[in-house]
Amino acid sequence: MKSIEKEYGVKIVYSDCIDGKGYYVPAYRIIVINNGLPESEQTKVLLHELGHVPQTDYAGLYNCSKPSHYKMEAEATEYMLKEEVETYLMENDLDCKSINPVVFLENRHLSLRYAPVVEKILSEI
Template identity: 40%
Template structure:
């Protein structure tokens, strides 16, 4: 981990990597097998990270007035996660 990165980016990176560990234990070789498997594993790790970040955010701020784009911009996350974050909120 690069200690020169902002603290929030370090947290997001660690959560993403924890997602790999939690969801893909013992599947390291598959990661490099095909592009589709690689992309699927990255998507799973991103979803894990987002779920943790959204849950933490809601615990501090509540659900009222939540806006997925504002959330993503606040943490400098890609806006293409908007649909996934919106679906998470709808399911909570």
């Protein structure tokens, strides 16, 4: 965690007292993760929240139109998926052409609705 904190310039904290899975608080550069989640889910939430860090108008996520909100959330989810794909490739010593997006998503316990995003990620690697 220390290397992630240093690389992204954020502090990561785990709490039993939050409503939701996790949050990024840009004013304090803190990511808060729900401690009650299984470790694998905490990792996905952390990666998603890290996807928000480079967003320059993160405050606008909750103060803007729904399309802008959805776009920012989609970007953070795509970041999480990209990191998960790269980890999956390394862990299984695979090449991106040998991954079936549906099998990958099922293996990582992720929604199949992300299949088009995973296909895009794999085409860009």
